[in-house]
Amino acid sequence: MRIVMVGSGYVGLVSGACFADFGHTVVCVDKAAEKIEALNKGVIPIFEPGLDQLVESNVKANRLSFTTELAGPVADADVVFIAVGTPSRRGDGHADLGYVYAAAREIADAIKGFTVIVTKSTVPVGTGDEVERIIREANPDADFAVVSNPEFLREGAAIEDFKRPDRIVVGLVDDRARSVMTEVYRPLYLNQSPILFTGRRTSELIKYAANGFLAMKITFINEIADLCERVGADVQDVSRGIGLDGRIGSKFLHAGPGYGGSCFPKDTLALAKTAQDNESPMRLIETTIAVNDSRKRAMGRKVIAAVGGDVRGKKIAVFGLTFKPNTDDMRDSPAISVIQTLKDAGAIVAGYDPEGMENAKQLLDIEFTSGPYEAADGADAAVLVTEWNEFRALDLERLKSVMRTPILVDLRNVYRKSELEVHGFSYTSIGKSSDI
Ligand code: UDX
DSSP: OEEEEEOOSHHHHHHHHHHHHTTOEEEEEOSOHHHHHHHHTTOOSSOOTTHHHHHHHHHHTTSEEEESOOHHHHHHOSEEEEOOOOOBOTTTOOBOOHHHHHHHHHHHHHOOSSEEEEEOSOOOTTHHHHHHHHHHHHOTTOOEEEEEOOOOOOTTSHHHHHHSOSOEEEEOSOHHHHHHHHHHTHHHHHTTOOEEEEOHHHHHHHHHHHHHHHHHHHHHHHHHHHHHHHHTOBHHHHHHHHHTSTTTOSTTOOOOSOOOSSSHHHHHHHHHHHHHHTTOOOHHHHHHHHHHHHHHHHHHHHHHHHTTSOOTTOEEEEEOOSSSSSOOOOTTOHHHHHHHHHHHTTOEEEEEOSSOHHHHHHHOOSEEOSSHHHHTTTOSEEEEOSOOGGGTTOOHHHHHHHOSSOEEEETTOOSOHHHHHHTTOEEEOSSBOTTO
16 A cells, blocks of 8 residues: 555554554655655654664665655555644644644545545544535545545554554445555554444544543543552552453553643543533533642642652652653643643752653753762652663662652652651652552
């Protein structure tokens, strides 16, 4: 298959490289000339484990290329994926579809022969209909079908998720498009990944429903964690105890500082808006959003409480700035709210992250250090916000020796109280009463 990927951001780049690795010929298009120039030199603009090798080997095999020019590749393509950004629109929380529609208009003029246009970006219900209308209007003679094919990959595990998905969801009405999509995903099909063919609107909703449900699951366990702290229970055991029930499942039950990232915050907001607009409000999702927002700030207050209630002039070290490990993505990271709360209360903050420092520097006005011990140097407390492997095996003696007061607030439950206390730390975690 000849595939064009419009948009070479996270999803576009990972999907493009993986499709090329399946044996398809893939052209990734992006308007940002500097990004394309970098990609052509083998420089990957995002941090994602394994992506650089995957890109390199497929470029070498002539299956993957990058360009700013859309028309030529689209004219030759069997399938054109739209994988451009759908940020939250300022003000109302709706997904901003400007980039999607602009891509559709450009594609319309370039189509030659039967072409399947696939929205891979996360788009609200009905976007496929609008993409179809735009293309039809711009090019009434075009022979095309519009398909919805949401992407469920997680940052940090994107290639593995793409190549071994739990399922592939494809929303369409056209039989020719169905054969093309079956061909596109043949390697996964053979690998036993189930493909769910459904209607286009249903497919669009599945993506939001999945992300909304996962965000709700995390938020549920976070509230249970708060209750655990009050009643003398242990949230990690509660997670295990409920997760072993197959109806609940053990994944996405790790209590923490609240979810962040490029998807959950934006998609829950868009789902709530769609539901409101259709006079079918989703109170569970609205509450999830509100609970998660206030949780991020509450985590800053948790640190302040651990230090004794007053952080004015005190130095706090922050370990991990990205919204989760194995990414350099800072979008909606809980670290941002935690740090803001600490700074508002008068603390001096020093932070370190293994991959996110460049992005963090655009957003945060704190001292950036070259490692966790440097951040903790002279600190009155350290707070572990993101569970990078590097922070799972800290040299606790060394950490204690550089800190002014050995206080560790572990917002990811990486450590156990007993082991920290052996090293003389005062230790606070999530969802455990003070004696656990
Ligand atoms: C998510 C979805 O998992 C993915 O299917 C979708 O395509 C995009 O959005 P991603 O944002 O990359 O992926 O990260 P994910 O691993 O899902 O984590 C999201 C946030 O939830 C992170 O801030 C993470 O720390 C938090 N989280 C996740 C928890 O706090 N507890 C958990 O148990 C799981």
